[in-house]
Amino acid sequence: MAVATPSEAPAAADAARPGRFRSWLAAVGILSPPVSWLVLFFLVPIGIVAAYSVGALSFFPGDQALSLGGWERFFRGSIYLSLFWKSVRISLTVSVVSVLLAYPIAFFLALGAKKRKYVLLLVIIAPFLTSYLLRVLAFKVILGDEGLINTFFYSLHMRSPGHPIPWLLYSQFTVMLVLAYVWVPFVALPIFVALENLDQSLLEGASDLGASRWQTFWRVTFPLSVPGVMAAFVFVFIPTIGEFVTPLLVGGTRGFMYGNAIADLFGPGFDWQTGSVLALFLLAVTAALALVFGRFLQIRSVAAE
Amino acid sequence: MFTPTSKNGLRALKVFYGLFVVFLYTPIVLLLLFSFNSGQTPVFPLKSFTLRWYRELLANHELLGALRTSAEVAAGSSAVAVSLGILAAIVLVRRRFFGKGAVSALLISPLVVPYVVFGISLLILFQALSIPLSIITVMIGHVVLSLPYTILVLVPRLERIDVALEEAAKDLGASGWRTFRSITLPLILPAIVSAFMIAFTLSFDEYAVASFVIGRQVTYPIYLFSQLRFPSRLPQVIAVAVLVMTASILVILGTEIGRRMAERKLGAELESGPAGQL
Numbered sequence: 001m002a003v004a005t006p007s008e009a010p011a012a013a014d015a016a017r018p019g020r021f022r023s024w025l026a027a028v029g030i031l032s033p034p035v036s037w038l039v040l041f042f043l044v045p046i047g048i049v050a051a052y053s054v055g056a057l058s059f060f061p062g063d064q065a066l067s068l069g070g071w072e073r074f075f076r077g078s079i080y081l082s083l084f085w086k087s088v089r090i091s092l093t094v095s096v097v098s099v100l101l102a103y104p105i106a107f108f109l110a111l112g113a114k115k116r117k118y119v120l121l122l123v124i125i126a127p128f129l130t131s132y133l134l135r136v137l138a139f140k141v142i143l144g145d146e147g148l149i150n151t152f153f154y155s156l157h158m159r160s161p162g163h164p165i166p167w168l169l170y171s172q173f174t175v176m177l178v179l180a181y182v183w184v185p186f187v188a189l190p191i192f193v194a195l196e197n198l199d200q201s202l203l204e205g206a207s208d209l210g211a212s213r214w215q216t217f218w219r220v221t222f223p224l225s226v227p228g229v230m231a232a233f234v235f236v237f238i239p240t241i242g243e244f245v246t247p248l249l250v251g252g253t254r255g256f257m258y259g260n261a262i263a264d265l266f267g268p269g270f271d272w273q274t275g276s277v278l279a280l281f282l283l284a285v286t287a288a289l290a291l292v293f294g295r296f297l298q299i300r301s302v303a304a305e
Numbered sequence: 306m307f308t309p310t311s312k313n314g315l316r317a318l319k320v321f322y323g324l325f326v327v328f329l330y331t332p333i334v335l336l337l338l339f340s341f342n343s344g345q346t347p348v349f350p351l352k353s354f355t356l357r358w359y360r361e362l363l364a365n366h367e368l369l370g371a372l373r374t375s376a377e378v379a380a381g382s383s384a385v386a387v388s389l390g391i392l393a394a395i396v397l398v399r400r401r402f403f404g405k406g407a408v409s410a411l412l413i414s415p416l417v418v419p420y421v422v423f424g425i426s427l428l429i430l431f432q433a434l435s436i437p438l439s440i441i442t443v444m445i446g447h448v449v450l451s452l453p454y455t456i457l458v459l460v461p462r463l464e465r466i467d468v469a470l471e472e473a474a475k476d477l478g479a480s481g482w483r484t485f486r487s488i489t490l491p492l493i494l495p496a497i498v499s500a501f502m503i504a505f506t507l508s509f510d511e512y513a514v515a516s517f518v519i520g521r522q523v524t525y526p527i528y529l530f531s532q533l534r535f536p537s538r539l540p541q542v543i544a545v546a547v548l549v550m551t552a553s554i555l556v557i558l559g560t561e562i563g564r565r566m567a568e569r570k571l572g573a574e575l576e577s578g579p580a581g582q583l
Contacts, residue, residue: 027402034389034452038411042418042449045426048433059432105325108318111309120322122561126554127329131510133529134546138332141339146348148335185329203309213311221309234417242419245513249533259421266425266517276429279422290417294410 046283053276063273070277080261080278087258090172091241094179095233101180102187102232109188110195111221121192128185136249139178143169143250170252178250179240187232194228195221234293238286258282333550340544346536347543358544368545371528375509378440378524382447383504389448390455390500395489397456398463416453423449424517431518439520446514451504458503462496463489495567502560506553525549 051057055066064070074080105124109117127135142148145164153159167173198221206216244259251257258278265275310318339347343355362368393412397405415423427446431438466489474484490497512526519527529546532538 023400024402027396027400030392030396031408034393034412035408037389037448038415038452041427041430041445042415042423043411045423045430048429049422049426052429057433101325104318104321107309108315108322112315112318118565122558123326124329126557127333130333130550130553131526131529131546133510133512133526133533134336134543134550135332137533137543137546138336141335141347142332144348146346148349151349181328181332213309213314216309238417239419242421244421245516245530259419262421262425263516266428272429275425279425282419283422286417286419286422290414 046280049276049280049283052272053280055273058273060270060272070273074274074277074281080258080274083256083261084258084281087241087243090176090179090257091237091243094176094183094240095236097176097180098184098187098236099191099229099232101184103191103229106188106191106195106228107221110192110198121188124185124188126185128182132182133245133249135182136178136246139174139181139250140169143174143177145169169250171254172251175243175247175251175255175257178246179243182246183236183240187236190231190235191225191228194225194231198224230293234289238289241286242282336543336550337547339540340547342540345540347539358540359548362541362545362548365541368528368541371523371525372545372549374440374522375525378444378447379505379508382444382508383451383501385444386448386451386504387455387497387501389452390459391493391497393452394456394459394463395485398460399468412456413453415449420450420513424514427514428517437520438518440522440524442518442520443515443524444508446518447504447508447511450511450514451507454503454507455500458500459493459496462493466492495564498560499564502557506557509549509553 048057052063053070054068055064055070058065109121109124113120140147144150147169149168150159150164153165154161159165202220202224203216206220207213211219242259242262243257244263247255247257247260248263251260259282262275262278262282265271265278269275308315335347338351340358341354341356342351343357344352396402397409397412423446427442428438430436431442436442470492471484471488474488475481479487510526511524512530515524515527516530523531529542532542
């Protein structure tokens with residue numbers, strides 16, 4: 001079905017440039033498979049979650065019938081709201097650190113490295129394409145009680161065996177470190193694309209007019225790369241704010257995040273109504289972010305050619 | 306000629322890049338190391354060299370089954386995602402129509418929804434429709450997740466193809482389908498392969514959404530996660546991870562190099578005259 005559809009559109013266009021209406025109809029025809037897929041399996045489910053959060057829909061006896069009670073409890077100083085702010089802090093830190101780390105890399109690749117820049121970029125991106133779970137697992141090996149770092153300190157007799165550094169694993173710090181590690185290659189991409197597409201003659205112009213390298217950077221290069229930085233920031237912040245797998249593996253109780261609360265409510269906690277409230281609230285926040293930063297999220301900002 | 310960095314600045318950036326690569330690859334190298342270590346737990350100091358874990362994983366039918374399931378899910382979901390992505394990209398690039406902004410926003414929007422939210426939404430949908438959870442439900446979810454990526458890969462590629470090529474084919478009497486098959490499709494083939502690889506890798510490794518909508522038959526990440534609780538299984542898990550990682554890096558490097566070569570060839574052909582294409 002999916003393969004047969006393209007025939008319709010060019011054929012329709014072929015019919016002597018029909019009217020705008022027919023052309024529009026053809027576009028709708030070709031678009032209907034992808035759009036309906038997303039409507040059916042993406043928009044409708046979210047709508048159902050919204051319905052569930054106010055009790056318009058219910059599968060289990062424990063749910064409240066039609067009421068805003070779930071939302072009220074959520075906003076009236078529930079533990080979930082403070083958990084949300086904790087997750088915001090974690091995600092913000094991760095996003096800022098990732099961008100700070102990735103910027104010099106992207107700058108080097110786009111403006112410093114010459115011929116081999118795509119190879120060097122690929123070296124950075126490759127880990128992003130390997131198993132997420134495994135990269136997280138690797139950090140357990142590094143940060144664990146008998147891991148790389150603790151055994152290093154044992155061998156220097158700076159800590160006695162059996163007394164590992166307490167905050168190294170199962171803490172907020174670990175969650176942030178691992179998240180930054182996981183996302184940093186992805187962050188470098190949009191910044192790289194922004195710097196790569198920068199009109200080099202502007203830099204030469206600035207320098208011809210007497211600007212130092214430093215001035216050129218702050219007055220020309222950096223401002224022009226801001227869209228890339230923004231895109232990078234949003235692309236880390238949105239997935240990390242809802243993160244629950246990494247905290248599950250390396251966070252312990254101290255690294256518990258908002259996403260864990262949602263996953264729990266749909267798992268062992270078994271309170272789908274409250275879970276729907278939490279999920280929808282998170283979605284509203286990320287949607288608002290996407291709208292505000294939407295103009296930076298151009299297709300080209302992530303598609304590295 | 307203006308250089309954006311001084312010599313020392315460039316040197317500093319190079320050193321920073323080097324350290325960054327070390328940071329990125331240390332965990333991966335450690336896994337590689339421990340996959341050959343005879344100790345039951347991945348701790349230092351290393352014991353002796355062994356291939357025992359690799360031998361054991363080849364006899365672990367649960368694990369091999371999970372890998373196979375993941376390959377099936379990934380192949381199915383990426384085939385669907387790429388097909389849908391081609392349709393979407395062609396319309397987005399070649400046509401202007403009312404509501405285009407809204408449609409492209411919708412097509413890209415799965416990128417900005419946290420996986421946990423999407424996962425539970427799908428779970429509620431399938432519950433509402435009384436659809437039993439299985440690898441099909443995972444595939445459905447993965448198509449949604451991959452679709453934006455396939456579009457992001459295909460759109461820039463389509464934009465670089467001269468519309469005149471397609472128009473010429475039509476002027477010469479080719480039908481719409483034939484134009485697509487003989488002109489457009491071969492030209493975007495490298496991008497289709499890239500899109501497929503990205504979708505495949507995404508699905509093969511996807512845990513968060515799958516964890517909500519998986520049935521009895523588990524995929525590789527789900528299996529992996531369940532094994533992390535048993536320390537005795539860890540060496541095997543690490544060994545299989547190394548194999549999968551190596552395979553995926555090789556495949557990605559391979560397709561990337563192939564794509565660049567194809568693009569270079571295409572570039573040369575386009576410059577030497579589009580007439581040669583027809």
